[in-house]
Amino acid sequence: xxxxxxxxxxxxxxxxxxxxxxxxxxxxxxxxxxxxxxxxxxxxxxxxxxxxxxxxxxxxxxxxxxxxxxxxxxxxxxxxxxxxxxxxxxxxxxxxxxxxxxxxxxxxxxxxxxxxxxxxxxxxxxxxxxxxxxxxxxxxxxxxxxxx
Amino acid sequence: xxxxxxxxxxxxxxxxxxxxxxxxxxxxxxxxxxxxxxxxxxxxxxxxxxxxxxxxxxxxxxxxxxxxxxxxxxxxxxxxxxxxxxxxxxxxxxxxxxxxxxxxxxxxxxxxxxxxxxxxxxxxxxxxxxxxxxxxxxxxxxxxxxxx
Amino acid sequence: xxxxxxxxxxxxxxxxxxxxxxxxxxxxxxxxxxxxxxxxxxxxxxxxxxxxxxxxxxxxxxxxxxxxxxxxxxxxxxxxxxxxxxxxxxxxxxxxxxxxxxxxxxxxxxxxxxxxxxxxxxxxxxxxxxxxxxxxxxxxxxxxxxxx
Amino acid sequence: xxxxxxxxxxxxxxxxxxxxxxxxxxxxxxxxxxxxxxxxxxxxxxxxxxxxxxxxxxxxxxxxxxxxxxxxxxxxxxxxxxxxxxxxxxxxxxxxxxxxxxxxxxxxxxxxxxxxxxxxxxxxxxxxxxxxxxxxxxxxxxxxxxxx
Numbered sequence: 301x302x303x304x305x306x307x308x309x310x311x312x313x314x315x316x317x318x319x320x321x322x323x324x325x326x327x328x329x330x331x332x333x334x335x336x337x338x339x340x341x342x343x344x345x346x347x348x349x350x351x352x353x354x355x356x357x358x359x360x361x362x363x364x365x366x367x368x369x370x371x372x373x374x375x376x377x378x379x380x381x382x383x384x385x386x387x388x389x390x391x392x393x394x395x396x397x398x399x400x401x402x403x404x405x406x407x408x409x410x411x412x413x414x415x416x417x418x419x420x421x422x423x424x425x426x427x428x429x430x431x432x433x434x435x436x437x438x439x440x441x442x443x444x445x446x447x448x
Numbered sequence: 449x450x451x452x453x454x455x456x457x458x459x460x461x462x463x464x465x466x467x468x469x470x471x472x473x474x475x476x477x478x479x480x481x482x483x484x485x486x487x488x489x490x491x492x493x494x495x496x497x498x499x500x501x502x503x504x505x506x507x508x509x510x511x512x513x514x515x516x517x518x519x520x521x522x523x524x525x526x527x528x529x530x531x532x533x534x535x536x537x538x539x540x541x542x543x544x545x546x547x548x549x550x551x552x553x554x555x556x557x558x559x560x561x562x563x564x565x566x567x568x569x570x571x572x573x574x575x576x577x578x579x580x581x582x583x584x585x586x587x588x589x590x591x592x593x594x595x596x
Numbered sequence: 597x598x599x600x601x602x603x604x605x606x607x608x609x610x611x612x613x614x615x616x617x618x619x620x621x622x623x624x625x626x627x628x629x630x631x632x633x634x635x636x637x638x639x640x641x642x643x644x645x646x647x648x649x650x651x652x653x654x655x656x657x658x659x660x661x662x663x664x665x666x667x668x669x670x671x672x673x674x675x676x677x678x679x680x681x682x683x684x685x686x687x688x689x690x691x692x693x694x695x696x697x698x699x700x701x702x703x704x705x706x707x708x709x710x711x712x713x714x715x716x717x718x719x720x721x722x723x724x725x726x727x728x729x730x731x732x733x734x735x736x737x738x739x740x741x742x743x744x
Numbered sequence: 745x746x747x748x749x750x751x752x753x754x755x756x757x758x759x760x761x762x763x764x765x766x767x768x769x770x771x772x773x774x775x776x777x778x779x780x781x782x783x784x785x786x787x788x789x790x791x792x793x794x795x796x797x798x799x800x801x802x803x804x805x806x807x808x809x810x811x812x813x814x815x816x817x818x819x820x821x822x823x824x825x826x827x828x829x830x831x832x833x834x835x836x837x838x839x840x841x842x843x844x845x846x847x848x849x850x851x852x853x854x855x856x857x858x859x860x861x862x863x864x865x866x867x868x869x870x871x872x873x874x875x876x877x878x879x880x881x882x883x884x885x886x887x888x889x890x891x892x
Contacts, residue, residue, distance in 0.1 A: 361505020
């Protein structure tokens with residue numbers, strides 16, 4: 301069981317609400333637990349690529365969000381996080397009514413957290429696995445510095 | 449010199465205009481040449497993360513766009529492209545009036561094009577290198593299939 | 597259940613035996629099933645980095661092998677495979693009597709197979725997770741072409 | 745111009761000589777300057793994959809070495825480095841008399857150095873670009889800790 305600190309769920313909600321992009325995407329947080337965070341968006345025309353599916357950039361954004369907050373769930377109250385890098389593989393066209401990203405911490409290191417993040421589209425009850433990614437999230441102890 | 453086919457610049461513009469996300473981002477194409485494409489967006493509050501900078505997902509989206517169109521610039525008229533995967537490293541906080549992504553094909557293979565994409569923020573005359581990525585773009589010969 | 601073709605286990609063994617590097621590493625194949633392959637090497641001084649642990653390059657090599665053969669397990673008899681790209685995150689120092697890599701296909705596409713590969717060190721009965729990677733393996737239909 | 749500290753070239757040579765794997769590969773250091781390191785190996789049958797070319801794992805190992813030492817060239821005397829993660833794209837079959845890897849630091853951060861590393865094969869005077877990678881190298885200040 302990964303260790304959390306105080307009211308980490310509230311800190312995730314507060315940080316999430318400061319991201320202007322989440323409002324543009326109409327993104328909501330889903331299930332949150334120690335080292336795991338889910339985020340969900342509805343499909344809209346403004347999120348599409350040339351074939352009318354969710355744009356790959358949106359898929360990456362959702363994976364990044366879920367990964368970053370999964371890492372943040374294991375940080376102390378004064379810490380912040382920043383994505384150092386990520387890699388994502390696209391598995392299938394991202395077509396569906398919703399897009400769901402699920403981040404899960406694999407390794408919680410002192411400086412870096414390694415997080416996998418999987419993205420699904422959902423239509424009715426059917427989920428489809430559309431992308432999988434690996435993220436390196438930097439833990440900024442005390443949160444003051446913004447440079448990695 | 450990498451080989452292009454017919455009016456590839458017009459095909460890039462046409463494909464770009466089909467992406468709903470580009471309008472939401474207020475994205476414009478910049479310089480286009482064989483194997484190289486530039487894309488630019490202005491800063492707006494709707495594109496931010498929790499510190500008020502461009503969100504990493506937007507940085508990834510811009511890098512992906514420039515990479516995908518750089519690959520597309522080398523395709524024949526009937527072909528289409530799809531991102532198979534990418535990796536991106538963040539180099540500095542993405543703060544600035546504009547964000548510029550520059551994609552450049554490193555290797556144009558039969559099935560896969562390997563493309564590097566660099567992202568900069570710009571304020572006044574000053575550019576800052578904020579991210580660098582490596583992309584594998586699949587060439588869909590004839591464009592019919594959408595699965596990789 | 598992923599689909600295999602004919603005596604895929606024998607084809608894996610035959611291809612494995614053609615790799616000069618596997619003899620230098622004293623590498624053995626472990627469990628093989630549809631879309632999953634395991635490979636094992638013993639520790640030796642010739643495989644170390646400056647701290648006396650398994651070198652990161654060896655960790656990557658083992659992950660790549662397991663991933664490539666996991667992909668190969670799903671190919672038809674005339675096909676071959678080649679790694680198009682991979683990304684690997686190191687999770688812990690690679691110290692132990694043995695190193696074990698386990699590749700597992702996530703998506704078996706027509707042209708590309710996406711494979712995750714995890715690497716462990718083992719001392720006595722204890723396994724330690726030392727690296728995790730994501731691989732894009734190109735399926736070369738008919739095996740003739742060697743260029744991707 | 746990137747900043748070095750004291751006799752960094754000698755420290756690179758000393759660290760290089762502690763890696764057992766470098767002797768097995770018959771690897772030599774090439775040109776060394778601030779943020780840039782080159783490493784070279786001759787072809788041998790023990791380094792091959794199933795088609796008789798340099799094994800992809802060796803390509804990755806060489807890229808990793810050049811990247812790690814490029815990062816190390818910018819560290820202070822007491823620091824050490826460790827690869828946190830990397831991604832590599834293969835561009836062409838790695839066939840040739842020699843393999844040369846060239847690492848170059850893109851961003852020297854406080855905790856992480858982002859390094860690109862390109863790998864070439866050489867036969868006679870002809871070089872061929874066979875792989876390109878992006879590395880995140882962790883700077884271990886004081887060198888004591890080995891965990892990232």
